[in-house]
Amino acid sequence: MFPSMNIRMLLSAAIVLVLAISSLPLLDPKYFLSWKPRVSTVADLIVRNGVIYTSDDSLLFADSMAVGNGRVLRVGNYSFVQELADYRTKELDLGGKIVVPGFIDSHVHFIYGGLQMAQVELRGVNKKEDFIKRIKDAVKSSKQGSWILGGGWNNDLWGGDLPSASWIDDFTQNNPVWLSRMDGHMGLANSVALKLAGVTKYSKDPPGGTIMRTASGEPTGLLIDSAKKLVGSQIPEDSVDDRREALLRASNLALSRGVTTVVDVGRYLPGGSSDLSWVDFSDVYQWADTLLKMKVRVCLFFPMETWSHLADLIKRTGLALSQWLYLGGVKAFADGSLGSNSALFYEPYVDDPENHGLLVTDAEVLLNLTLKSDLSGLQVAIHAIGDRANDLILDMYSLVASTNGMRDRRFRIEHAQQLASGTPGRFGKQGVIASVQPDHILDDAESAGRKLGKDRAEKESYLFKSLLDGNALVAMGSDWPVADINPLSGIKTALTRRPPTWEKSWIPSECISLEDALKGYTIAAARASFLEKQVGSLSPGKFADFVILSADSWEEFAEEASASVEATYVSGVQAYP
Numbered sequence: 178m179f180p181s182m183n184i185r186m187l188l189s190a191a192i193v194l195v196l197a198i199s200s201l202p203l204l205d206p207k208y209f210l211s212w213k214p215r216v217s218t219v220a221d222l223i224v225r226n227g228v229i230y231t232s233d234d235s236l237l238f239a240d241s242m243a244v245g246n247g248r249v250l251r252v253g254n255y256s257f258v259q260e261l262a263d264y265r266t267k268e269l270d271l272g273g274k275i276v277v278p279g280f281i282d283s284h285v286h287f288i289y290g291g292l293q294m295a296q297v298e299l300r301g302v303n304k305k306e307d308f309i310k311r312i313k314d315a316v317k318s319s320k321q322g323s324w325i326l327g328g329g330w331n332n333d334l335w336g337g338d339l340p341s342a343s344w345i346d347d348f349t350q351n352n353p354v355w356l357s358r359m360d361g362h363m364g365l366a367n368s369v370a371l372k373l374a375g376v377t378k379y380s381k382d383p384p385g386g387t388i389m390r391t392a393s394g395e396p397t398g399l400l401i402d403s404a405k406k407l408v409g410s411q412i413p414e415d416s417v418d419d420r421r422e423a424l425l426r427a428s429n430l431a432l433s434r435g436v437t438t439v440v441d442v443g444r445y446l447p448g449g450s451s452d453l454s455w456v457d458f459s460d461v462y463q464w465a466d467t468l469l470k471m472k473v474r475v476c477l478f479f480p481m482e483t484w485s486h487l488a489d490l491i492k493r494t495g496l497a498l499s500q501w502l503y504l505g506g507v508k509a510f511a512d513g514s515l516g517s518n519s520a521l522f523y524e525p526y527v528d529d530p531e532n533h534g535l536l537v538t539d540a541e542v543l544l545n546l547t548l549k550s551d552l553s554g555l556q557v558a559i560h561a562i563g564d565r566a567n568d569l570i571l572d573m574y575s576l577v578a579s580t581n582g583m584r585d586r587r588f589r590i591e592h593a594q595q596l597a598s599g600t601p602g603r604f605g606k607q608g609v610i611a612s613v614q615p616d617h618i619l620d621d622a623e624s625a626g627r628k629l630g631k632d633r634a635e636k637e638s639y640l641f642k643s644l645l646d647g648n649a650l651v652a653m654g655s656d657w658p659v660a661d662i663n664p665l666s667g668i669k670t671a672l673t674r675r676p677p678t679w680e681k682s683w684i685p686s687e688c689i690s691l692e693d694a695l696k697g698y699t700i701a702a703a704r705a706s707f708l709e710k711q712v713g714s715l716s717p718g719k720f721a722d723f724v725i726l727s728a729d730s731w732e733e734f735a736e737e738a739s740a741s742v743e744a745t746y747v748s749g750v751q752a753y754p
């Protein structure tokens with residue numbers, strides 16, 4: 178009798194039903210994980226009129242994208258994605274700007290970096306006077322007796338002279354001071370800190386460490402490798418609140434740089450405590466995840482000696498704890514660093530002719546741990562910088578793969594920095610992932626020549642193009658806080674290989690294309706951590722994590738390799754600015 182009314186009632190009932198269903202996932206974050214996109218979902222947001230680079234080879238560029246329930250629904254032309262719009266759908270006109278998938282930083286020390294942000298920043302300091310001034314300023318704003326902590330200094334930036342306590346003792350008589358070198362293998366203590374730690378002229382070097390001394394045997398304040406613990410053990414531990422704030426600070430910084438996912442390789446450094454990663458996992462990450470305070474997605478690697486703990490945990494929880502927190506695998510160290518002359522090489526260091534560097538983990542222990550971790554299904558990542566360390570790990574990976582049998586294991590080498598001739602091809606052949614950090618080129622181009630000799634450095638340093646040509650999966654990252662967390666800078670460096678003061682590229686034949694660099698920070702990085710089903714490209718069904726860049730055209734971006742982040746979206750929601 179009243180057909181129009183019946184239809185209206187039916188319609189409103191249908192709308193109520195649709196609203197109820199589509200709001201369900203918001204109630205329970207875990208729902209996202211099992212949620213499969215429905216073909217007919219309505220878009221919450223349509224992004225249009227831009228240059229959308231997807232990192233998905235099936236459709237690399239598009240001008241529009243539809244987002245719903247935090248996921249990418251459709252990518253293509255405007256009329257195609259518009260089919261999913263209704264009265265609730267918001268539109269974002271990009272005005273021709275570039276959009277890329279949210280960046281994935283494949284190697285960061287996230288909590289450590291966030292803690293360091295609250296300390297004296299010495300990264301980039303290139304004058305002794307500036308170094309001194311920053312500590313002076315910090316003393317002014319510190320309470321008497323409190324520790325002054327800082328890090329990131331690099332003596333190579335002011336000509337190589339190592340700092341000493343005498344630089345800062347005059348004005349730090351009331352505060353112990355500890356300042357880490359950028360690579361974390363060395364630090365400077367002032368005399369107050371040395372006294373607290375009981376380090377004197379008569380102290381012996383601990384095994385695996387060095388107390389640097391003047392000609393008359395007095396400690397200079399510099400402590401290397403395990404000797405760092407002498408002072409480190411005196412520094413009050415970071416409180417839970419400090420570490421939680423560190424996560425928030427680190428997350429906000431990451432988002433401002435377009436980073437929406439990080440791989441946190443932990444707070445473990447050679448000679449340090451291996452428990453920190455687990456303490457941070459429970460106190461900081463699980464806490465933030467449970468209270469829905471996570472802002473970037475984090476994939477965690479834990480010290481390899483704790484493999485059975487991780488394997489048990491994954492058996493109970495699976496790899497994804499939520500849409501924010503993922504259990505990645507285990508990490509170990511093969512060698513040290515180039516900056517501290519402890520990366521392991523076939524040939525000795527030119528500036529230290531008795532020294533080939535060192536294996537920091539006993540080869541048999543490392544093999545045993547890798548066999549067990551791999552057999553229990555864990556992904557394994559091992560730090561290797563020197564050419565010899567890289568070959569040893571590739572040999573070992575090959576032995577482990579043949580012992581444990583075929584599977585999709587995705588072994589990783591972290592840094593893969595100096596590679597002997599023939600080695601780049603082995604990564605692709607063996608299916609080993611190279612997890613590299615382009616911006617280390619900015620610090621190393623100068624010093625690698627000095628430490629290895631110009632020829633050797635040019636043959637074997639940061640061989641990104643050779644790795645790609647050999648079909649290796651090359652995942653990119655920053656190693657933050659060792660280098661800045663800044664994918665756009667890393668991309669520029671991978672394309673140009675030119676440190677700021679250089680006129681020419683360092684090893685121009687190893688420059689890579691914009692597309693390869695973008696993939697290194699997106700889809701390749703996702704594959705390198707088994708996250709390619711969730712993130713890494715703007716493909717239907719994946720999280721709608723994306724970044725709007727300031728560059729006006731793709732040509733401009735490709736040519737100058739420079740752009741800045743205008744906005745960062747996570748799960749389709751603006752997270753920066």
Ligand SMILES: *[C@@H]1O[C@H](CO)[C@@H](O)[C@H](O)[C@H]1NC(C)=O
Binds near residue numbers: 253
């Ligand atoms: C828009 O995309 C759809 C789906 O890919 C395609 O069928 C259609 O031809 C496109 N329209 C235009 C104007 O290019």
Ligand SMILES: *[C@@H]1O[C@H](CO)[C@@H](O)[C@H](O)[C@H]1NC(C)=O
Binds near residue numbers: 541542545
């Ligand atoms: C490695 O494992 C083998 C066999 O399980 C064992 O005999 C050997 O002692 C282990 N070596 C080390 C250094 O742990």
